[in-house]
Amino acid sequence: MLRYTLLFFICCATLLAHAQNTEGVALYSRKTDYAKLLTKLTYLSQEQKDRYANTWKNDEDWSEKMKLVFTPTASLYSFASESGESPDGKYTWRNKDLFFYREYDKEQVVDVEEMLGKTYVVEDTLRLPKWKIGNQVREILGHMCLVATTFDPVKQHNIKAWFAQDIPVPAGPEKYAGLPGLILELDVDEGIIILEATNVSFKPVAADLKVPKTKKAKKVDEKGYAALIKNHIAEQMKEQQNPYWTIRY
Amino acid sequence: MKHRLLQLFFWCFLSGSALAQTAPSRFALQATVTDTLGAKLNGATVMLQTVTDSTLTNYGRSAETGAFVLKGIKRGSYILKITYVGMMPLTKNVSFEQEATVDLGTIKLKPIAKELYEVVVRTARAPLTIRGDTVEYDTRAFKVPPGSSVEDLLRKLPGVIVDREGNIRAQGQEVKKVLVDGKQFFSDDPKTATKNLQAEAISKVQVFSDKTEKAKLTGVDDGTKEKTMNLELKEEFKKGGFGKITGGAGPASNLSARAEVRGNYNKFNKTQQFSVIGLANNTNQTGLSWADYQDFRGSNSFNWNDNADFGFGGGFMYFGGGDEESLTIPISGGDRGNGLSDNQAAGVNYNFDTKKTKISSSYYFSQTKLRSETQSEENNFFPTGTLNTRSASNQINRNSTHRISFRIEKELDSLNKIVFVNNSRFATANALLFSNRDIRRILSATSTPTTSNTTNNNSTSQSFGTNNSIIYRMNFKKKGRSFAASIGYQLNANDATLNINAENRFYEALDLNDQFRLIRQRQATNSNVAQYKASLQYVEPLSKKVFWESFYNFNLRNDAVDRDVLDTRTDQLLRVDTLSRYYTNNYTYNRLGTGFRYTNKGLNIGVGGAVQRFTLNGQYAFDQTLPVRQTIDRVFTTFIPNVSLNFDMKNNKFMYGGYNLRVQIPSSRDLQPLVDNSNPLFISRGNPDLLPALTHGVNLGFQYFNPGSFTNYYGGVSYGSITNQIVYAQTIDPRTLVRTSVPVNVSGGNNFSFYSNVSFPLKKTKATLDLGGNINAGRTLTPINGELNQTNTTNYNINTRLSLTPADWFTFYGNAEIGIGNAKYSISTAEDAQTISNNYSADANVKLPGGIFVSSTFNYLLYRNQRFGFxxxxxxxxxxxxxxxxxxxxxxxxxxAFDLLNRNVNVSQYAGPTAVFNSSTRTLARYFMFSMTYNMRGVKASIRKGGWDD
Structure with a gap:
């Protein structure tokens, strides 16, 4: 049912397009709180978790720059650039291949993700999460945002999103979308990952909405991808190793 | 035009559903959204949520006419939520039962009060909850210092003003009532609660308009409302404590009973941490484990960026072979020390951490009594033949050390930061040594010793060391531009007395007087080493990919040593001039360097160079009262190149490498013009003429990791060529066989190493195999009796580990490590030696029913040196x-049960540049222990090994 209203909404949004800002690029900073992440590792004792939290509490969270290109009907989420860099810019490293492409009108998903030593391509139909809307409001980058929550059944994460009511596009960062406005902040699993929009600029971007071709990619569907992730988490926990060094939290 | 189209669009939908059926399964909802004045609201967000769990089912937006329509709604009750920028969100219950289309007519949204919107929503970037008239602040978003009252907290809330008397105004109106958890707090005066309650105890602050007390009493709502504030109390604010204590005791074979106790306690809240730690044992556990250390030091366990010497890493001078004990808390890991030791330690630590200020301080006391009974054998090569020395010694070392540390890091503003670090140590030590030595000539006709010695020494010492540095770091608005400056002061003061009592017999001496020599001396040495340091660094980004970095280091070191040696054979206590010394040395190092760094998509390259100048001015004499002193003046200038590379490639491949020149400054002991005769058969002397050793090094390494198959590999090579290597030249007195060792500079030495390691699962999560190996080869040139001996050493090491983790109740780890050392000597090929050190181990862990765990480790150590028949x-x-x-x-x-077979002994062996050596020291062998542990956080029993802090 949500799908129909979404379609309708897209129609409206398209009609309103020239009056409103519905096309552009949002930049996000993606921060990982490792001390909190470690509390999710089942093989660590409470003592080890406390030790880690106390030892590293002054360390800055790990931060990455992400980019979301959106139109009313599609979006592409990726790293903001090919390489990550230290805060002073003096050191760079390679960013893994990561492209999450969604077509909201055609209900299509194309995800390219380098993980577990391979590059995977997920092509499937779009399945949107079931959102719950809360009562909190908050301003992010001058946009009045409302809160929505959902649950990721594969990774078992609580998700909290803040969406802008004045940017009527269903797009959002990572794999979260389907709200009445652009998601400007995403909180994955009670603050372990915080994605915060740092800049939203409106401009025609339809030409940038292309998934780059990847060689030697392994194709899976949504179900296969979920199984891969679940299996990896279970195996690594058994090996007493942190699964999230090698997959996205 | 658009207006009409949209209307048409809506009508199509509406008529479509209106024509359908009388008992529809799908419903539609329509209404028009306006503000309180009737102006149509275009683009209001309209959402329909289920009543049960607020799940979003339908949503849409109002058109320019303010009208909206939601279609395809299932039967049931919903919450309609309409939001619009600048308006209060509106919620309304709607049911869909009969009519196919529910028309709510006109819905009016109230504007958010200007104060609330502009001040509250705009300035507070933190979330606010708005429910009807109620605005709710989450206090987690508004930080106040610990111990603050609620009033202090309220001052931080946007839209709330607290005046000097404590009167509160919220959204422009005076707050007449303050409730705590919905109830009145002691008195009518709102200030009672806000002044007396702790901010830390409050989780939420709600502000709303309530009917006046009068209206509540009379039941007549006169329409007047007053601002009310409700303070919601926290269930429990974040704080905690954890700790553990372990105690145990049991019998030992051939030794008195063994016992150990260890405990720590840790109390913390968000900004503070206080911890205590203590240990006492006679089971050779000298220091803390990493886990204990982290629990003790908390957020101050590791501090990056405390290095005050800027510039090429590792390129700046470093002092080799320091004898001083570390200024920081010793960590022994799981290692059981040598000999037999009794240990006690205790410490307290306090940390205070906020975003702007971080303070840490600690005090740690430790003392150890170490007994060592050692038997050793050494072969020394000389052009004239080889000497064999056998010795037996019995030693007791006692030391106690107090360590304090203090660190403060202050963020002056977002671009400027200052750090001060102090680590200090005060130690007292004493030692007793009793030893016997016999020296023989190998291949001589007689097998009786030619020289023998009995020593009975004792010593006491007191030392103080401190290291202080201030580091200032400044960043600029321009990304990548930075400036840093540091100053440092170090002091090492040592006051030691050594009493030597040695009897030496020289059986080959011709003169009767020379056959027996008695040495009784008191050697008092007072040394002071002070260092002053300063460093500057500036980084300028030339482009996004290229950075230019320049630095300057200054280091001035003053040594002052006074040593008085008295002959105590008679009561006259005559001064021994050949051994007494007074000297001062001033070393100055200056280094100026610059370099470029290129970084792009994971490829990082650094190229640079520095000029280093080293000046030594010293003077020395037999005694400080003597006016005539000998002087040393040396200047040494070097150019230091530096190249570094690392490259991050696809699929977890990583490559790194570099070229650098390392400068090793001689240790103070090697530079001191002093004679150490504490072992009268082996005299060592310092050499004030020593120059820094320079190592030109290249290295290259590679890493690969496949998280899908759990396979990883790493390997690399490195090569170093050494100029002015510091080696110990040996001379031997042909008659007495007394050896003398003096450090000298010799060029031509080199070293090479290769390492490689692969780890892969035989069966995922069940069995893993590790295979590794390394080769270390080196050439050292050492003058022996004036002749240059070339020693070529080649060491091979192969190790493999099999980890079996088939079930939750059983694990097995098998290890094999094979070490082969070869040494070839140019002046004495007959002495070429091979040492073998192998270690095989098996470790099994079982979890039995009833929560019982059993673990067993069997180690088989094998040491062999055929030359000695060892x-x-x-x-x-x-x-x-x-x-x-x-x-x-x-x-x-x-x-x-430790060492059930009662065979443990500490063995060490090596084949070095001028000697082949082995020794065995008695250590803790079989003992049993019954112990109990209480851990507030719960004890973890794991049969798996390899945890990062186990």
Whole structure:
């Protein structure tokens, strides 16, 4: 049912397009709180978790720059650039291949993700999460945002999103979308990952909405991808190793 | 035009559903959204949520006419939510039962009060909850210092003003009532609650308009409302404590009973941490484990960026072979020390951490009594033949050390930061040594010793060391531009007395007087080494990919040493001029360097160079009262190149490498013009003429990791060529066989190493195999009796580990490590030696029913040197059985047995540049221990190994 209203909404949004800002690029900073992440590792004792939290509490969270290109009907989420860099810019490293492409009108998903030593391509139909809307409001980058929550059944994460009511596009960062406005902040699993929009600029971007071709990619569907992730988490926990060094939290 | 189209669009939908049926399964909702004045609101967000769990089912937006329509709604009750920028969100219950289309007519949204919107929503970037008239602040978003009152907290809330008297105004109106958890707090005066309650105890602050008390009493709502504030109390604010204590005792073979106790406690809240730690044992556990250390030091366990010497890493001078004990808390890991030791330690630590200010301080006391009974054998090569020395020694070392540390890091503003670090140590030590030595000539006709010695020494010392540095770092608005400056002061003061009592017999001496020599001396040495340091660094980004970095380091070191040696054979206490010394040395180092760094998509390259100048001015004399002193003046200038590379490639491949020149400054002991005769048969002397050793090094390494198959590989090579290597030249007195060692500079030495390691699963999560190996080869040139001996050493090491983790109740780890050392000597090929050190181990862990765990480790150590006919085979077997007690699993009871076969001994052997050596020292052998642990956080029993802090 949500799908129909979404379609309708897209129609409206398209009609309103020239009056409103519905096309552009949002930049996000993606921060990982490792001390909190470690509390999710089942093989660590409470003592080890406390030790880690106390030892590293002054360390800055790990931060990455992400980019979301959106139109009313599609979006592409990726790293903001090919390489990550230290805060002073003096050191760079390679960013893994990561492209999450969604077509909201055609209900299509194309995800390219380098993980577990391979590059995977997920092509499937779009399945949107079931959102719950809360009562909190908050301003992010001058946009009045409302809160929505959902649950990721594969990774078992609580998700909290803040969406802008004045940017009527269903797009959002990572794999979260389907709200009445652009998601400007995403909180994955009670603050372990915080994605915060740092800049939203409106401009025609339809030409940038292309998934780059990847060689030697392994194709899976949504179900296969979920199984891969679940299996990896279970195996690594058994090996007493942190699964999230090698997959996205 | 658009207006009409949209209307048409809506009508199509509406008529479509209106024509359908009388009992529809899908419903539609329509209404028009306006503000309180009737102006149509275009683009209001309209959402329909289920009543049960607020799940979003339908949503849309109002058109320019303010009208909206939601279609395809299932039967049931919903919450309609309409939001619009600048308006209060509106919620309304709607049911869909009969009519196919529910028309709510006109819905009016109230504007958010200007104060609330502009001040509250705009400035507070933190979330606010708005429910009807109520605005709710989450206090987690508004930080106040610990101990603050609610009033201080309210001052931080946007839209709330607290005046000097404590009167509160919220959204422009005076707050007449303050409730706590919905109830009045003691008195009518709102200030009672806000002044007396702690901010830390409050989780939420709600502001709303309530009917006046009068209206409530009379039941007549006169329409007047007053601002009310409700303070919601926290269930519990974040704080905690954890700690553990372990105690155990048991019998030992051939030794008195063994016992150990260890405990720590840790109390913390968000900004503060206080911890205590203590240990006492006679089971050779000299220091803390990493886990204990982290629990003790908390957020101050590791501090990056405290290095005050800027510039190429590792390129700046470093001092080799320091004898000083570390200024920081010693960590022994799981290592059991040599000999037999009794240990006690205790410490307290306090940390205070906020975003702007971080303070840490600690005090740690430790003392150790170490007994060593050692037997050793050494072959020394000389052009004239080889000497064999056999010795037996009995030593007791006692030392106690107080360590304090203090660190403060202050963020002056977002671009400027200053750090001060102090680490200090005060130690007292004393030692008793009794030893016997016999020296023989190998291949001589007689097998009787030619020289023998009996020594009975004792010594006491007091030392103080401190290291202080201030580091200032400044960043600029321009990304990548930075400036840093540091100053440092170090002091090492040592006051030691050594009493030597040695009897030496020289059986080959022709003169009767020379056949027996008695040495009785008191050697008092007072040394002071002070260092002053300063460093500057500036980084300028030339482009996004290229950075230019320049630095300057200054270091001035003043040594002042006064040594008085008295002959105590008679009561006259005559001064021994040949051994007494007074000297001062001033070393100055200056280094100026610059370099470029290129970084792009994971490829990082640095290229640079520095000029380093080293000046030594010293003077020395037999005694400080003497006016005539000998002087040393040396200047040494070097150019130091530096190249570094690392490259991050696809699929977890990583490559790194570099070229650098390392400068090793001689240690103070090597530079001191002093004679050490504490072992009268082996005299060592310092050399004030020593120059820094320079190593030109290249290295290259590669890493690969496949998380899908759990396979990883790493390997690399490095090569170093050494100029002015510091080696110990040996001379021997042909008649007395007394050896003298002096450090000298010799060029031509080199070293090479290769390492490689691969790890892969035989069966995922069940069995893993590790295979590794390394080769270390080197050439050292050492003058022996004036002749240059070239020693070529080649060491091979191969190791493999099999980890079997088939079930939750059983694990097995098998290890094999084979080490082969070869040494070839140019002046004495007959002495070419091979040492073999192998270690095989098997480790099994079982979890039995009833929560009982059993673990057993068997180690087989094999040491061999055929030249000596030396062979030691040590089977060491440890086992333990333990059980967690209680439901909460906070307690553990354990019975352990160490070295069940009673064979443990410390063995060391090597084949070095001028000698082949082996020794055996008595250490803790078989003992049993019954121990109990209480851990507030719960004891973890894991049969798997390899945890990062186990």
């Amino acid at each position: 062979e030691r085979n040590l089977p060491i077997w440890n086992a333990a059985v333990y059980r967690l007690v209680g439901k909460a699993k906070k307690m553990e009871v354990r019975l352990s």
